[in-house]
Amino acid sequence: HVQLVESGGGSVQAGGSLRLSCVASGYYEGLHCMAWFRQGLGNKREGVAMIDTSGHRTYYADSVNGRFTVSQDNAKNTVHLQMNSLKPEDSSMYYCAAGGMGSCLFRKPSDFTCWGQGTQVTVS
Helix, strand or coil, rough: CCEEEEECEEECCCCCCEEEEEEEECCCCCCEEEEEECCCCCCEEEEEEEEEEECEEEECCCCCCCEEEEEEEECCCCEEEEEEEHHHHHHHEEEEEEEECCCCHHCCHHEEEEEECEEEEEEE
């Protein structure tokens, strides 16, 4: 079982940047995908960015493509989400998640079995 702890959220003005980090501890047999989701009040959980831990392939939601970058530091068991040109509509709780085979392909929250506690991002 792997534990995920996010950090880096906060408040920023529109056009600004934030960098989220997710530190993983423990062991996840068959881990294939690390992802960032976000969920605002009353909204469904949305997959924002994902990275295939095997091939380093990435996926971005259309709403963040070109502004957000997901990366991983295997030596530190950390996944980052660099968020640039932030917009008020990016305001949300951001969650780090870990999934097995196929999770980066299908990108459904139900395919991810480990979740962090979330970190709040507010853009004004």
